[in-house]
Amino acid sequence: MIRILATLLGLGALAVAVTGFAARYLPIAGHPTLILAAAAPYLSVAALAAMLLFVVARRWVLALLAVALTVALMWVYVPRFLPGPSEQTDAVDVRVLTSNLGMGEADPRQLVALAGAGADVVAVQELTQEAADGLSAAGMDTVFPHRVIVPAPGATGIGIWSRHPIVHSGRIDGYALPMVGTRIRVPGVRVDATVLSVHLAAPWPMPIEDWKSDYATFPDTLREMGVAAGAGAVIVAGDFNATYEMAPFRRLLDGGYSDAGNESGAGLARSYPAGGIGLPLIGIDHILIKNCAAATVRTVVVPGADHRGLLATLRLPVDMTAS
Template sequence: MVFRWIGTVLGAGALVAACLGLAVRYLPVTDHVMVILTSASPYLMLAAPVAVVLLALSRRWVPVVLAVVAMLVVVAVRIPLYTGPETRQAQTTPVRVMTANLGMGRADARATAATARDLADVLVVQEMTPEAQAGLSATGVDRDFPYRVVDPRDVASGIGVWSRHPIVESAPVDGYAMPMLEVRLRVPGVAFDPTVLAVHLAAPWPAPIDAWRRDVERLPATLRTLALDAGSGAVIVAGDLNATVDMLPFRRLLDNGYRDAAEQAGAGMSRTFPGQRRVPPPLLGIDHVLVRLSSASSLQRVPLPGSDHMGLVVGVDVPLNPTVS
């Protein structure tokens, strides 16, 4: 009898945790409490199968049914993150994009440049200080990626794009807490020049959340404008969005044909932060690549020694003759 009551209490607690993890995914992120809860959402949802087992052992059959329903909803929510690459278009060319938050310029320049040299065609960096830019240039990154638009700044505000493909247009994107860059690339064989948007949104924690809210609420309009300007050209958005897939404001970015590369490639949560140590491993996926009129066929995390983030390298299949969907 004692075991049954203990199992009931623990099972009910696990069911509440799982339901909370599901519920917060569909609520606005308005304060630090919601930042914490939405960040913890995937881990709270893991309590659903625990609830099923505990309540079944306690023979609480009505709560068991509720727990099973919660578990099925959790599965429906998480499975799309792991289902793998979709059918690729027949005529495409690969463009490998690496996004790297340099951790206020502290990332090891030689290691970052070596990873980009081996794996990327386009390198997008955030938190690039003047010293970090100089360090990257000293490694020969300017030779390996001969086209660049860089805006180094102190502390966390610098941003830059290096490319193996010619950059035919570039412009800053104003109105955000930190600088962003829009560049257009000339990729051989591609009829319409792809656009790359280098993004870094304000952090929602531990600073006041207001700047992040303004940034993430403004970004959908920027992405709509970008899509209109790009026309039939592919769009690739890369950087530190300081948001996870379980935050409603992030999923609102997936409109006008934009897709999350991690989901499209079946790469799961793609956790990149904090990235300093293997133990504990990164817990949050806040660095992202979004694609439009193109498709992500692969995604891998890469270490950035010295940074508090891991980097992402995404293989993007850019159609040779894309059409607006």
């Protein structure tokens, strides 16, 4: 009886784990596949349970199948917790903080204190006019004297503050929410860095069409930004409203981009939801990089916001022609 029960439970666990593995590669056509992809890391844990249950049931063929699936899942997830090799010896460190302000509700004093202590560039999303005024009153413009901000009601505001000079900027339209792009002159780096603050459409609980449209278009924007940047670093920070498990997000990495969290070994870098006493469940805030490297990435608490911020130390080569 125990063997039968363990076998049945093992088959159920195996089905859950296979679903989690497959969800990473399925096209996201609607909310069901979206939810499965977001839950993939949690579903994948069932592979270990299946392996143990099949051993208890002495179902050796099924146990080997569960072992193979577990190894495949480890091949997918373990590298995300391991920092990649550092190849840049002559580089300038630039610290980047990205934070979704939660409809402008983030505490301005604490955000300025956090940014002032740990960042050189700050990318924000959901920047309302009230939030912009509060940040300025709290000293943001003093600590970060260069800025490009587009305050707007609700979730539509966006902005960038920088310690280093902003030498060019522009608003990027054509998406559900506006974005801003800048060229920042980092002392000691030969070619100006391109920095974008982005906020892609949310796929839930509203209809998913805007999200799908943004993800169909954004790879072209990244490609164009990469071409325009030439040998210069490209840093794309913000609320992507997608986890790394979602295939449309991973397609953004084509063309030489990498996810700074993955490159630095930050693991799942879960950032949402950040309210209440529980831990965030999914990582939808990201920093994508090109022509530079990620030394460290970690999530940080931003009081009042419904996302955790993401704080990264990036290494920009001094001679970008050598990157």
